[in-house]
Amino acid sequence: MEKIKIILKDGSEKEVFKGITILEIAEMISKRLAKEAVAGEVNGEVVGLDYKINEDSEVNILRFEDEKGKDVFRHTSSHILAQAVKRLYPDTKLAIGPSIDNGYYYDFDSEYKFTPEDLEKIEKEMEKIIKEDLKIERFELSREEALKLMEEKGEIYKVELIKDLPEGETISFYKQGEFVDLCRGPHLPSTKYVKAFKLLSIAGAYWRGDEKNKMLQRIYGTSFPKKKLLEEYLYKVEEAKKRDHRKLGKELKLFAILEEGPGFPFFLPNGMELKNTLLEYWREVHKKAGYVEVETPIILNRKLWETSGHWYHYKENMYTLLIDDEDYAIKPMNCPGGMLIYKTEMRSYRDFPMRVAEVGRVHRHELSGVLHGLMRVRAFTQDDAHIFMLPEQIKDEIKGVAKLIDEVYSKFGFKYHVELSTRPEDSMGTDEEWEMAESALKEALEELELPYKLNEGDGAFYGPKIDFHLEDCLGRTWQCGTIQLDFQLPQRFDLTYIGKDGEKHRPIVIHRVAFGSIERFIGILIEHFAGRFPTWLAPIQVKILPITDRHVEYAKKVADIMKENDIKVEIDSRSEKIGYKIREAQLQKIPYMIIIGDKEEETNTISVRSRDKGELGSQNLQDFINQIVEEIKNRVLTNI
Secondary structure, eight states: OOEEEEEETTSOEEEEETTEEHHHHHHHHOHHHHHHEEEEEETTEEEOTTOEEOSSEEEEEEETTSHHHHHHHHHHHHHHHHHHHHHHSTTOEEOOOOEETTEEEEEEEOSSOOOHHHHHHHHHHHHHHHHTTOBEEEEEEOHHHHHHHHHHTTOHHHHHHHHHSOTTOOEEEEEETTEEEEOOOOOOSBGGGOOEEEEEEEEEEEGGGOTTSOEEEEEEEEEESSHHHHHHHHHHHHHHHHHOHHHHHHHTTOEEOOTTSTTOOEEOHHHHHHHHHHHHHHHHHHHHTTOEEOOOOSEEEHHHHHHHTHHHHSGGGSEEEEETTEEEEEOSOSHHHHHHHHTTSOOBGGGOSEEEEEEEEEEOOOOGGGOBTTTBOSEEEEEEEEEEEOGGGHHHHHHHHHHHHHHHHHHTTOEEEEEEEOOOTTOOSOHHHHHHHHHHHHHHHHHTTOOEEEETTOSBTTBOEEEEEEEOTTSOEEEEEEEEEESHHHHHTTOOEEOTTSSEEOOEEEEEEEEEEHHHHHHHHHHHHTTOOOTTTOSOOEEEEESSGGGHHHHHHHHHHHHHTTOOEEEOOSSSOHHHHHHHHHHTTOSEEEEEOHHHHHHTEEEEEETTTEEEEEEEHHHHHHHHHHHHHTTOOOOO
C-alpha cells in the first residue's frame, strides 16, 4: 500500500498508509487519546474521526478540551435535540442548530408551544437516542436532489437555506437513524459519545434574526463527555444566577434601571459611593503613571464627526440633535475630542510621550433587545486615554500600559489572558507603518513575558490592537482592557509636531482603556465578589448595631470617631431585635458589624463581627479603627 507523511501538532513526522482515518491516527498515538478524540484537523480544516487522509498533511487530533472539539461535540448534541423533538412533535419544522459558547441551541417552528416542563420529556427522548448508539453518517447531494429531499420532508427553512447557497457549493447532510439534517458538519461518529447533557431554557428567536420574519422557538442546552463536567457547569450556572448583578444591584441598593430611561442606569447613593471609590483608585494609578486628566464636551457639532468618520460610518449608533439649525451629536466615544485637545497648541517632539486621560461620558444607541443591566447600556463612562508619541517610543509606552492594566486587574484578583490582533484586509496606512506597529506590540508583550494569542487579520482598520480578557471567579471571561495603535485619527485631524529637524511630523497615537466601561466593570465586580466587596471598595464599611434605644447615643459617638478617620459607617437605630439587625447587615454584605450594649458602653469598647471571619469579640475602639484604616489604605483583597 502507498504511504504518505503526516506532521502532528508537536511537529513530529510519521509515515502512514494512505487512507488512514483520524481515529486510527489517534489510536496509533495512544489509547487514551483515541478514547478522548472527538474530531480532527487536517491542514487547518476540522473533519470527523472517520475522515480518510490520502496525501501528505498536517494533522491535529481534537479533544473536547479544544474549542473546535467542543464545537463538534455540541453541534452533534443539537442534532440529537432536533431528532428528539421531531420524534415527539413530528409536525415541527427545523430551522438551525449551531454550537455556541458553553452549549448549543436549535430553533423550531411548531404549532405546539414548548414549556419548561416539556424539556424533561425531550431530555428523556434524547437519552434514548444516545443509548441507541446511532451511527452518524455524512452524504452529499446535488442542489436539485437536496431541494427535492427537503421539500418532500416539508422542511421549508432548509429549502430556503439551500436556495441561498452559492452555485456549485457542496451540499452535505448528516443522518442518524431516521433523522436527516442539512449540515456542513463535521460530527461525532455516533450519538453514544454525548455522555452528559442538559436542556436549559426556551426563548423566542426570529428566523435569521430578522424581526420581519416568523418568531421561532429556541431551545438551549449544554453537553459534556463526563457527568462531573456537567455538574460543575450547572453549579456555576446556579452560582451565576445568585451573583446576577441586576438582582444584587437591587438588593444592595446600588443602581436602578427605570422605565423612564431603558439602558440609562440610575446610580443610587451606595452605587455612587462604589463608583467614586473606583474612580479615586483610577486617578491615583494614572497620576502615578504620568497621565494628565482632561474633560471634553458631551455634545459636539457635525463637522467634528465628519472629520472623525463617525458621521458616515457610525451614525446609526449616535444620538443626534439640532442646535441653532446646525447638526450636533452626543459623543459615542471620547477620541475625537481628545484629538482637538492635542490641537489646542503647537507640539514639539520634546513633549512626548503625552499621556492624556479622560473619564468621559458617552452615549450609544443600542437596540432594546440587547440591553442587559449594567453590562449593555446606552449611556456609560469610559476610562479613556490617548498617548501621543514618537515611533521609537511605541514599545515602551505599550509596556507601560500593559503594566498599568496588570496592576489594576491584580488589585481585584482577576486573572487575564492577552490577544494580539493584526492587520485586517480593509486597513489604512502603509506596509511600513503596520510592520513597525505590529513588531512593537509583539516585542513589548514578549519583553513583559506576557503569553498572547495571535488573531491574524482581526485588528482595527486603523491599527493593530492588544485586548485583555479578564477571568472572574466563575471562570467567565470579559473583554475589558484594550490597547490600540491608530494611524487614522492623526491623519484625519492633521495632528503634527515639530521634530528635531525643525519640520512637521505626524505623531503616533495609542488609544487605551483599563476598566473599559465603568458601568460594565461595576457589573462584573458585583458578580465577581457576589456583592461581598473588599472593605476598601464597600459602599458601607461598618454597620453599628445598638442593642436597644438607650445605646444609640454611644453608637453615635463611635460613628463620629470613625467618620473622622474616613471610614464609611452607618447606624441601624431601628427598634428591632439585635438578631434581626445582624441578619439584615449580613444580607447587605457589610464587611464589619459593631454590636453595642451595656457592657460595651460601660467599658468604652466595641463588640466586632466580621462578614468574612465571623465573631471577633470585644475590641478597643482605636485598635479596631487602626486595623480597618490600614486595610482600606492597602486595599486588601477579600477572599472570594
